[in-house]
Amino acid sequence: MSFVVAKNLTRNYDLSDPLIVRALTMRPKRILTAVDDVNFSIEKGTTYALVGESGSGKSTIAKMAVGLLKPSVGTLIVDGKNLNDPALAREDQLALRRRIQMVFQSPYASLNPRWRVGDIIAEPIKAFCLIDGIKAQSMRVSELLEQVGLAPSDATKYPHEFSGGQRQRISIARALSSQPEVIVCDEPTSALDVSVQAQVLNLLKALQKEYALTYLFITHDLAVVSTMANKIGVLNKGRLVEEQSPAGLFSRPQQDYTKMLLNAAPSINFD
Amino acid sequence: MSENLLEIKNIDVTFKTRHGILKAIDNLSLSVNKGEILGLVGESGAGKSMTGAAILGLIDPPGRLSSGQIWYKGQRIDQAPETIRGHEISMIFQDPLVSLNPLRRIGDQLVETILTHMPITKYEAIERARKGLEEVGIDPERINAYPHTFSGGMRQRVVIALALAPEPALIIADEPTTALDVSVQAQILDLLKRLCRERGTSIILVTHDMGVIAETTDRVGVLYAGRLAEIGDTRDILTNPKHPYTKGLVASTPRIDASSFDKTLYQISGSMPKLDAMPCGCAFHPRCEFVLDKCRSDIPSIIANRAACWLLDKEESLL
Amino acid sequence: MGKGDIMNRFLDSDFFHDFLRAPVALISFCVVLILVLSAVFAQFIAPTNPFDPASLELMNGFTPPLEANMFTGEVFLLGTDDQGRDLFSAILYGLRISLFVGLMAVTLAMVLGVMLGLIAGYVGGWLDNLIMRLADIQMTFPSILIAMLIFGVARGLLPPELRYEMAITVLIISIGLSEWVPFARTVRGSTMVEKEKEYIAAARLIGLNRWQIMIRHILPNVLGPVLVIATITFALAIIAEATLSFLGVGAPRTEPSLGTLIRVGQDYLFSGEWWILLFPALTLLALALAVNLLGDWLRDTLNPRLK
Numbered sequence: 085m086s087f088v089v090a091k092n093l094t095r096n097y098d099l100s101d102p103l104i105v106r107a108l109t110m111r112p113k114r115i116l117t118a119v120d121d122v123n124f125s126i127e128k129g130t131t132y133a134l135v136g137e138s139g140s141g142k143s144t145i146a147k148m149a150v151g152l153l154k155p156s157v158g159t160l161i162v163d164g165k166n167l168n169d170p171a172l173a174r175e176d177q178l179a180l181r182r183r184i185q186m187v188f189q190s191p192y193a194s195l196n197p198r199w200r201v202g203d204i205i206a207e208p209i210k211a212f213c214l215i216d217g218i219k220a221q222s223m224r225v226s227e228l229l230e231q232v233g234l235a236p237s238d239a240t241k242y243p244h245e246f247s248g249g250q251r252q253r254i255s256i257a258r259a260l261s262s263q264p265e266v267i268v269c270d271e272p273t274s275a276l277d278v279s280v281q282a283q284v285l286n287l288l289k290a291l292q293k294e295y296a297l298t299y300l301f302i303t304h305d306l307a308v309v310s311t312m313a314n315k316i317g318v319l320n321k322g323r324l325v326e327e328q329s330p331a332g333l334f335s336r337p338q339q340d341y342t343k344m345l346l347n348a349a350p351s352i353n354f355d
Numbered sequence: 356m357s358e359n360l361l362e363i364k365n366i367d368v369t370f371k372t373r374h375g376i377l378k379a380i381d382n383l384s385l386s387v388n389k390g391e392i393l394g395l396v397g398e399s400g401a402g403k404s405m406t407g408a409a410i411l412g413l414i415d416p417p418g419r420l421s422s423g424q425i426w427y428k429g430q431r432i433d434q435a436p437e438t439i440r441g442h443e444i445s446m447i448f449q450d451p452l453v454s455l456n457p458l459r460r461i462g463d464q465l466v467e468t469i470l471t472h473m474p475i476t477k478y479e480a481i482e483r484a485r486k487g488l489e490e491v492g493i494d495p496e497r498i499n500a501y502p503h504t505f506s507g508g509m510r511q512r513v514v515i516a517l518a519l520a521p522e523p524a525l526i527i528a529d530e531p532t533t534a535l536d537v538s539v540q541a542q543i544l545d546l547l548k549r550l551c552r553e554r555g556t557s558i559i560l561v562t563h564d565m566g567v568i569a570e571t572t573d574r575v576g577v578l579y580a581g582r583l584a585e586i587g588d589t590r591d592i593l594t595n596p597k598h599p600y601t602k603g604l605v606a607s608t609p610r611i612d613a614s615s616f617d618k619t620l621y622q623i624s625g626s627m628p629k630l631d632a633m634p635c636g637c638a639f640h641p642r643c644e645f646v647l648d649k650c651r652s653d654i655p656s657i658i659a660n661r662a663a664c665w666l667l668d669k670e671e672s673l674l
Numbered sequence: 675m676g677k678g679d680i681m682n683r684f685l686d687s688d689f690f691h692d693f694l695r696a697p698v699a700l701i702s703f704c705v706v707l708i709l710v711l712s713a714v715f716a717q718f719i720a721p722t723n724p725f726d727p728a729s730l731e732l733m734n735g736f737t738p739p740l741e742a743n744m745f746t747g748e749v750f751l752l753g754t755d756d757q758g759r760d761l762f763s764a765i766l767y768g769l770r771i772s773l774f775v776g777l778m779a780v781t782l783a784m785v786l787g788v789m790l791g792l793i794a795g796y797v798g799g800w801l802d803n804l805i806m807r808l809a810d811i812q813m814t815f816p817s818i819l820i821a822m823l824i825f826g827v828a829r830g831l832l833p834p835e836l837r838y839e840m841a842i843t844v845l846i847i848s849i850g851l852s853e854w855v856p857f858a859r860t861v862r863g864s865t866m867v868e869k870e871k872e873y874i875a876a877a878r879l880i881g882l883n884r885w886q887i888m889i890r891h892i893l894p895n896v897l898g899p900v901l902v903i904a905t906i907t908f909a910l911a912i913i914a915e916a917t918l919s920f921l922g923v924g925a926p927r928t929e930p931s932l933g934t935l936i937r938v939g940q941d942y943l944f945s946g947e948w949w950i951l952l953f954p955a956l957t958l959l960a961l962a963l964a965v966n967l968l969g970d971w972l973r974d975t976l977n978p979r980l981k
Contacts, residue, residue, distance in 0.1 A: 137536040152875055178881045186879060194872035198894035211880040247626050248399070262880065277398035277563060282607035282622040289619065304537060307566075307609040311620055331613035348541035350566030352608050354594055373691060 086125035087298050088132075088149070088266055092158035095119040095144050118144045120322040121158070126315075128265075131292065131299040133309040135345070136319030142302045145319075146270040149300055150186045162266060182212045185259040189271040191251035195243040201254055202239030205229070208262040228257040232287060249280030256287065260295075268300045273308060285311060306349050310334065318342050359426075360557050361387040361410070361444075361525055366423030366433075368402075368409050368581075370630075377630040379405050379418065381581045384657070387525065390555045392548070394568040394589065396604075397578035398627055403561045406578070407527040410559075411440055428524070442472040445518040449530040451510035454517075455502040461488075461513050462498035465520055472521035487516040491546060508539035512546065519550060526551070529561045544571050565608045569593055577601050580628055580638040582654075585662040598662040599643045637665070692975050699971040705964035709957070713769040720763035721751075725929045734758035736942075739949050753949040755938055761949065764935060765957050771931035772961070775845050776912040782850030783911075784904055787857025792888050792896070794858065795865025806862070809855045817852040817910070818917055824848035825923055845924055849914045856903050864896035902976060905969035909962045916958055932958045 100106060100113040119141040126132040136142045147153040149160060151167055160167040165180055172180070185208075188194035195204055205225045208214075215221050226236035232253040243251055252272060259267055269288065273281040285308065291297060301312055309316055310330050318326040318333075318341065326339045337343045368380035380402045387393050395403045408414050410425060412433070425433040427443065448454045456464060465484035470477065485495040491512040502510055511531060518526050528547065532540035548571060551558050560572055568575050568589060576586040577598065585598040596602045606621035625642040628634060634641050640650040649665045658667040684690055693699050712719060722729055733745040739753040739761075752761040794805040812820065825848040832840055868874065869892065877887050918924035919933030927934060932954045939951025 137538065147875075150879060152878060181879060181881055186876070188872035188875070190872055194876060196873045196891055196895070199891075207877075208880045211882065249626060258876065278565065278604055279398065279607050279623045280626065282609075282620040283624075285609070286619050286622055305609075307611050310611050310613060311609050311615045311618070313616070329613075330616060334611055334613050344538060346611065348538045349611060350537075350541070350544075350564065350570045351611065352565045352569045352593060352605065353610060354569065354590055373688070 087128035087163060088126040088300065089161040090122060090124050090145070090149070090158070091161070093119055093122040093145065093148060093155050093160065094157035095141070095148060095153065096156040117322055119148070119155075122319075122322075122324045124317050124324065124327065126266075126298055126300060128298055129292070129296040130314040131301050131312050133301040133303060133313035133316045134319055135303060135306060135309055135316060137304055137345075139321065140319040141322040142304075142319050143270060146186070146268050146300070146302045149266075149268050150184055151181060178212070182208075182262045183264050184266040184268065185262050185264040186268045186270060187252070187255050187259050187272045189274055191248040191255065191275060194255050195251055195258075197243055199242075200239065201229075201241055201243065201246075204243075204254065205239070205258050205261050208258065212262055214261075214263065224261070228261055231260070231291070232257045233283075247280070248276050249283060252276065252280075252284050253287065256284075256291070260291065264297070266298045266300065268302070270302045271304070274303070274305070281308070288312070306345060307351075318345070359386045360389045360428065361559075362426040363406075363410070364424045364426065366409060366425065367421045368405055368414060368418060369421040370418045372417065372631075374631055378633075379581050379630060380409065382656070383423075383578075383581075383583050385576050385583065385586060387557050387559060389524070390551070390557055391573045392551065392558045392560060392571060394572035394575035395559060395561045395578060396563065396565065396568050396575055398563055400580075400627060400629075401578040402581040403563075403578050404529050405581075407446065407529050407559060407561055410527060411444060411446060412437065413446075442521050443523050444525045444527065445521060445523045447511075447514055447518050447526060447528040447531045449533055451502075451507055451514050451534070454514045455510060457502050460499050460501055461505075465498075465513075465517060468517055469520050483520065484516075487520050488513075490519070490550065491516045492542075508535055508543060511535060511539075511543055515543070515546065515550070519554075519556070522554075523556065525557045525559070527559045527561070530563070531560075532567065533562070533564070540567075547571070565593070565604060577604070580633065581630065582638055583657060583663060584639065585664075586657065587661050597667055598639075598664045599645055599666070600639045601662070603642075637663075689975065696971055696975075698967055699975075702964040702967040702971070705960055706968065709769060709961050709964070710773060712766055713773050716763075716766040716770055720760070720766045722760045722763045724759040724764040724767050727928065730758045732758050734760075736947050738947075739953075752953045753947075755935065755950050756942065756947075759930075761935075761953055764930060765932065765954055768925075768930055768932045768935055768954065769957065769961070771842070771925050771929070772912050772915055772933075772958070775842060775849065775915045775931070776908050778846040779849035779853065779911040779915070780904055780908045782846065783853035783907060784857055784900065786850070787854035788861050788893075788897075788900060790854065791858035791861025792865055792892060795862035796869055796884065796888050796892065798866075802862070805858065809858055812852070813855055817849075818914060820852040821848040821914055821918060822921075822923060824851055825918065841924070841926060845915060845918060849911050849918075852914070853907050853910060856907065857900060860899045860903060861896050864899065865892055868892050868895050898976060902969055902973040905965060905972055909965040909969065912958070912965070913962055 095118045097116040097118060098113070099116050101111060106113070122145060124132060134142045134145060144153065148155050154168055162180065162184060167180060202225050205228055206221050209221055209224060215224055225239055229236050229238055234250065234253055243254070246254065273284050276284060288299070289312065292299060301309070303309055313330055316328060316330055316333050317324050318339065320341045326333070326337070326342050333342065334346065337346055363383060363385050366380060366383050367378060370377045370379060383406065395406060397403045405414070409420055414420060420433055424431055455461065462484055465487060466477065466480045469480040469483050485498055488495045488498060493509060493512055502513070505513065532543050535543065544567065547558065550556070562568060572589045574587060575589045575592055577584045577600065579600050585592060585596065585601045592601060593605055596605050603621065603623035607623060609615065609620060623642055628638060636652045637650040637655055640646045643650065645666055647665050655663040655665050657663050661667065731746060734743055734748060734754050735756050735758040737743040737750050737754040739751065740749060742749050750760050750762065752765070754760055755764065790805050794802040825844055828844040828848065874887060874891060877891050915924055915931060916933030916936065919931045920937045922937065925931035925934050935954035936951060936958070939954060943951050
């Protein structure tokens with residue numbers, strides 16, 4: 085049963101000059117298609133990885149999946165509900181938002197530098213009215229901090245007191261505090277060092293097992309993908325050009341673009 | 356044995372701060388041979404960019420090279436690095452956007468660099484510039500173009516052309532492909548390798564990417580918290596690492612391998628210590644699986660020409 | 675935790691450390707402190723109350739500093755003005771007006787400017803355009819002219835009985851409304867930068883509306899440069915008040931601010947009574963200069979590029 089389904093997902097950007105300029109210079113409209121008719125589906129509790137280089141549209145898809153951007157064409161369906169249904173009442177929209185959260189790429193820009201870590205993690209709990217009472221909320225924050233490998237005493241500190249890897253853990257704790265079912269991970273380890281990346285990826289895997297989370301994992305790194313994904317989709321200039329399981333993709337890539345990516349990736353193996 | 360082009364002997368780079376003196380680089384020694392590609396790998400804050408900057412005298416106050424010597428072609432250069440900058444040793448930085456002056460045509464920048472280091476006429480310099488562009492795979496007709504008309508990968512090629520123009524014997528490349536896409540990265544690294552083999556230019560390649568190290572370098576030095584943890588032949592180090600940190604780095608690097616899905620990635624617990632909170636003895640010992648008593652108190656130096664680890668000392672003494 | 679913790683963190687900070695090592699900052703700060711304290715405690719320091727017409731003795735007029743008056747024999751530290759007001763007291767009370775008007779005007783300008791800057795930067799579109807064009811229009815006029823314009827309009831609207839009482843309020847409003855633009859422009863720029871950062875996206879993901887995001891998330895992060903602008907604008911506001919009073923449209927003669935005193939002094943400068951002009955002018959100079967220097971130092975210290 086597909087939990088997350090993307091149908092004909094398309095996103096266009098109008099880059100045309102203003103009307104007057106176009107009329108005077110007789111230039112046509114310029115439309116940039118960042119995402120072009122992308123279809124994929126994710127089973128509950130699994131990880132779907134979207135791989136692509138810069139300009140492939142993967143970040144745009146991530147934002148559409150979470151509701152930060154509206155698709156120009158197409159729909160995104162989570163647990164049978166259309167994310168962008170105009171008929172949806174405000175409370176229902178909010179309830180749907182709660183079920184899909186995001187972990188961002190930059191550990192430095194994804195946490196408000198002026199807020200304490202405890203407040204950052206507690207904010208979704210308060211916004212979605214999940215737990216009442218300051219004491220109970222505080223306890224939940226401590227629980228979440230421990231789950232991601234930090235200490236409850238870290239709640240009173242500020243983000244700048246933590247390293248990049250620790251900040252990503254805080255980001256994950258914040259995403260978890262909404263009790264989501266789907267987490268979109270937008271290149272969560274691209275800005276991290278190798279040894280820290282391993283810690284964060286292991287953490288994400290463990291959390292997935294514990295909470296039956298569904299991941300949409302965006303990355304440019306095929307090696308990272310091979311430890312995380314059940315299915316891989318390859319994006320090239322906005323189009324999904326190939327979709328396979330990791331075993332299939334690595335041994336029998338179908339498209340030239342995929343073959344090129346596999347060849348170009350620097351490998352630490354000496355065989 | 357090829358002569359040592361560059362020799363770094365026991366250098367310290369220190370920063371004077373309100374909280375005391377911090378050592379960004381501690382007692383580092385390494386050498387670069389003629390025509391070889393030496394990799395410098397480490398995580399953020401390990402000191403790899405600092406090493407490149409130290410060689411060229413590009414460390415700004417409050418930091419300084421507080422002890423040690425740097426020898427180049429048999430001459431000491433740490434006192435007067437400006438004499439060899441550009442002409443003998445040049446540098447490639449990470450971000451091509453800021454390495455090129457956006458207000459000047461690439462041809463002008465190339466010609467200026469050439470004329471600064473070579474006593475030739477402007478006409479000859481322009482010819483050299485055109486040839487330089489051709490060698491890095493850029494159409495020489497674009498010599499009058501501005502940097503913003505090039506893509507990231509092309510700009511990095513221009514930067515390489517700039518670095519090669521004065522015909523240096525050594526290039527320091529500081530994360531030259533980190534900001535580029537994987538496919539472009541492969542092309543740039545191939546280009547660097549080819550040009551350097553052809554001309555016999557040595558390269559110090561600074562990076563955090565083990566895959567890049569594996570594919571590009573002949574020898575590699577692993578930096579940790581400002582100290583050299585291990586150094587040696589690349590293949591040797593990556594297939595048979597001796598220092599526990601190197602072992603951890605190699606093991607935690609993900610590989611393109613379908614069977615890795617069900618396995619947890621090896622992870623080194625903890626994180627690299629900050630310069631103002633360095634542990635006593637070996638900097639890695641709090642995170643080390645094989646820690647000995649000696650590691651907690653004595654800072655290891657490079658043993659057996661390979662790794663700064665007391666375990667090696669034990670091995671040696673057992674032989 | 676709590677207040678003690680904040681105090682300790684401040685005393686430990688690089689900022690405070692740099693402050694103690696910058697002679698310019700230390701001296702300016704002390705000068706401002708002395709002047710502010712003198713103004714606040716004017717009632718206790720000043721020998722007379724210069725605003726009370728009953729206490730004035732016309733015969734005391736034009737007494738030079740530290741000389742006995744030829745009619746009454748009284749000695750005044752800094753002399754008296756044409757109406758017999760002790761200049762020392764008048765300066766202290768006048769400082770009060772200058773500081774009060776300056777502070778209130780800056781607060782008004784800051785609140786207005788920050789709000790408009792936040793809205794322009796976050797909402798963007800036509801609203802941003804509107805606010806920025808308003809700012810551009812306002813910046814083409816000298817702020818004194820704008821202040822005078824607003825002052826004139828307000829006076830025209832108020833019935834004559836209220837004009838006297840409302841003089842200070844109108845002064846504050848007119849200066850405040852003329853100085854909001856630098857705040858708005860800076861905050862707008864910072865807002866546009868912060869808006870793109872991922873923690874704002876995270877806030878949108880939990881359903882916060884625009885206002886909640888602007889006030890809770892963006893505002894704390896854009897206030898940095900505001901302190902510097904506020905300090906420099908404070909100096910400008912003090913000078914603006916003095917200028918308006920000097921031109922006769924500010925603080926009235928009976929409750930003179932430093933500007934008014936300077937105006938009076940100017941009339942008598944060349945007939946020999948130099949002290950009526952000199953001392954208020956020096957005080958004003960000291961205050962404005964100290965505040966400006968403090969503001970400059972703050973701007974250089976807080977500049978992240980130099981870290």
